[in-house]
Amino acid sequence: MYLSEEEATESIIRFFSVTKIYPGGIEAIKGASFSIKKGEFVFVTGPSGAGKTTLLKLMILAEKPERGEILVDGTNITRLRRSQIYRLRRKVGFVFQDFKLLKDRTVFENICLPLEVIGYPLTKMEKRVRRLLKLVSLDEKVLDLPPLYLSGGEQQRVAIARALINNPSILLADEPTGNLDPALTIEIMDLLVKVNQVGTTVVVATHDDSLVDRYGRRAIVLRRGEIVAQ
Amino acid sequence: MSPRLTSHLRRALRNVKGEAVGVALSTGTIALIFFIFSTFLLGVENLEGMLKFWSKKIQIICYLESGLSEGEIKRIEKRLLGIGGIKEIRYVSSAESKKMLVRDLGDLMRGMERLEDKLFPATLELGLEGDASYEEIEAIARKIERIKGITEVQHGGVWLKKLTLFLKVMKAAALVFGAVLAGITISITATTVHLTFYHRLEEVEIMRLIGATEDFIRFPFYLEGGLQGLSGAGLSLIVLFLTHWVFSQNWAPQIRFYFGGVRFEFLSPLAVLIVLTLGFFSGFMGGVISLARSRV
Numbered sequence: 227m228y229l230s231e232e233e234a235t236e237s238i239i240r241f242f243s244v245t246k247i248y249p250g251g252i253e254a255i256k257g258a259s260f261s262i263k264k265g266e267f268v269f270v271t272g273p274s275g276a277g278k279t280t281l282l283k284l285m286i287l288a289e290k291p292e293r294g295e296i297l298v299d300g301t302n303i304t305r306l307r308r309s310q311i312y313r314l315r316r317k318v319g320f321v322f323q324d325f326k327l328l329k330d331r332t333v334f335e336n337i338c339l340p341l342e343v344i345g346y347p348l349t350k351m352e353k354r355v356r357r358l359l360k361l362v363s364l365d366e367k368v369l370d371l372p373p374l375y376l377s378g379g380e381q382q383r384v385a386i387a388r389a390l391i392n393n394p395s396i397l398l399a400d401e402p403t404g405n406l407d408p409a410l411t412i413e414i415m416d417l418l419v420k421v422n423q424v425g426t427t428v429v430v431a432t433h434d435d436s437l438v439d440r441y442g443r444r445a446i447v448l449r450r451g452e453i454v455a456q
Numbered sequence: 457m458s459p460r461l462t463s464h465l466r467r468a469l470r471n472v473k474g475e476a477v478g479v480a481l482s483t484g485t486i487a488l489i490f491f492i493f494s495t496f497l498l499g500v501e502n503l504e505g506m507l508k509f510w511s512k513k514i515q516i517i518c519y520l521e522s523g524l525s526e527g528e529i530k531r532i533e534k535r536l537l538g539i540g541g542i543k544e545i546r547y548v549s550s551a552e553s554k555k556m557l558v559r560d561l562g563d564l565m566r567g568m569e570r571l572e573d574k575l576f577p578a579t580l581e582l583g584l585e586g587d588a589s590y591e592e593i594e595a596i597a598r599k600i601e602r603i604k605g606i607t608e609v610q611h612g613g614v615w616l617k618k619l620t621l622f623l624k625v626m627k628a629a630a631l632v633f634g635a636v637l638a639g640i641t642i643s644i645t646a647t648t649v650h651l652t653f654y655h656r657l658e659e660v661e662i663m664r665l666i667g668a669t670e671d672f673i674r675f676p677f678y679l680e681g682g683l684q685g686l687s688g689a690g691l692s693l694i695v696l697f698l699t700h701w702v703f704s705q706n707w708a709p710q711i712r713f714y715f716g717g718v719r720f721e722f723l724s725p726l727a728v729l730i731v732l733t734l735g736f737f738s739g740f741m742g743g744v745i746s747l748a749r750s751r752v
Binding site for chain 1: 463659661665670
C-alpha cells in the first residue's frame with residue numbers, strides 16, 4: 227500500500243482491496259479499491275443489497291472489514307482501536323434515509339448533538355445553529371419543535387444540519403432522499419451540492435440512477451458487493 | 457456546572473422521565489427498604505443516646521463499716537477522690553438510709569420504722585465524671601473495694617455492660633443490613649437501568665455514530681441509577697422524619713417517662729448523610745453493573 231505524494235494529499239478516502247463478510251459467510255463487499263478526492267462529490271450506486279450502505283458504514287467503522295485497509299483523512303482506520311473510533315466519527319457527518327432524529331428532543335437539541343458530545347458550551351451553540359439553518363433553508367421557528375412536527379423534507383434538512391454542525395471534512399449520506407417525493411429529493415440533493423461547494427467532500431449512496439444522471443458526478447457502481455464501475 | 461455534566465444530568469433526567477412508571481416503582485421499592493434500614497439506624501442511634509444519658513446518671517454506692525468516726529469517713533472520701541473519675545461524693549448516714557428506704561418502699565416497710573438506725577448501713581454515693589463505660593466503672597469499683605472501712609461496693613454497670621454489648625451487636629447488624637440493602641438496591645436499579653438502556657438503543661447508536669465516547673454514552677445511565685437510589689433514600693428519610701414527628705408529638709412524652717426522661721431524637725446529620733450516600737452509590741453501581749452486563 228504505497229501512495230504517491232500527490233495521491234496522499236489529494237485523497238481523503240481510500241479503499242485498498244476491502245472485503246466485508248457478514249455472519250453466515252455473506253460477502254457484502256468484495257475486494258473494493260477506490261479513492262475519493264478532497265472536496266469531491268461522489269455517488270455510490272447500485273440496486274438494493276449491492277453493498278452501498280455497508281460501504282458507507284466501513285468509512286466510519288460502523289462495520290469492520292475482514293480484509294483490506296481503509297484510509298480516511300490520512301489515517302488507516304482499520305488499525306484504530308475501539309476506544310479511538312469516536313475521533314474518526316467526529317470528522318465525518320452522516321445522514322440517514324430515516325433521518326435518525328431523536329423524537330424526545332427539539333430540533334435545536336438534535337442539531338447540537340454532535341457539539342454536546344464534545345462538551346461544547348450551550349451559549350456558543352446557538353450562533354452556530356442559526357448560521358447552519360440558513361444554509362439548509364430552515365426557518366428559526368422550528369428550533370423549539372420536536373422533529374415529528376416537521377415534514378419529511380424538513381426533517382432531512384435538520385439531519386443534514388446535525389451532520390454539518392461540527393464542520394466535518396466528509397459528509398456521508400445513505401439514501402438521503404429515499405423517503406422523500408421527487409420535488410423534495412431535488413431540494414435535498416441541491417442542498418448537498420451546496421454543502422459540497424463550500425469544500426466538504428460528499429458521498430451519497432443511492433439506488434436512483436436518475437440522480438446520478440441529473441447531477442453528472444462520478445459514481446462508484448456496486449453489484450453484489452463488487453465495484454463494477456467508478 | 458460544566459457543559460458535559462449538564463448534558464449528563466439532562467440525559468439522566470430524560471431517561472427517568474421516559475421510564476416514569478418503572479422508575480417510580482423501583483424508587484418506591486428502594487424507599488421502602490431504606491425506610492426499614494433508617495428506622496433500624498434510628499433505633500441504634502437512640503439506644504446509643506440512651507446509653508450515654510444513663511451512664512451519666514450511674515452511681516457507685518459504697519457501704520461503710522458500722523461505727524466509723526467522722527475522721528475515718530473523711531479519710532475514705534479523700535482516698536476516693538484520689539482514685540480519679542469520681543466527680544462527687546455524698547455521705548448518707550444510717551438514719552438517712554433508713555428514712556429513704558421507708559419513703560421509697562412505702563407499705564412494704566410498714567412496721568420497720570421502729571428498727572434501730574444502726575441496722576441500716578451508712579453509704580457513700582459516688583457520682584462519676586462524664587459518660588463512663590462499663591470497664592471504667594468496674595476498674596473504679598475494684599479500687600474502691602480495697603479501701604479499708606468499705607464493706608461492699610455496688611453499681612449499675614452490669615446492665616450498662618449488657619446494653620453496651622447489645623449496642624455493639626446492633627451496630628454490626630447495621631453494617632450487614634447496610635451491605636444487604638446496597639445489594640438489593642444495586643439489583644433493583646440494574647434492572648430499571650437495563651430497561652431504559654434498551655429503550656434508548658437507537659439514541660445510543662446515533663450517539664456512537666456522531667462520535668460520542670462510550671463514557672459519555674454510559675454515564676447518564678449510571679447517573680440515572682444514582683438518582684433512583686438517592687431519591688429512594690431521600691424519600692425514606694422524609695417518611696421517617698414525619699413518622700418520628702408524629703411519634704414525638706403523641707407518644708414520646710409517655711414513653712420518655714418509662715425510660716427515665718431520655719429524649720428520642722431523629723437521625724444525626726452523619727446518619728442522614730450515610731443513608732443518602734449509600735442510596736446514591738448503590739444506585740450508581742446498579743447502573744454500572746447493568747451496562748457492563750448488557751454488552752451492547
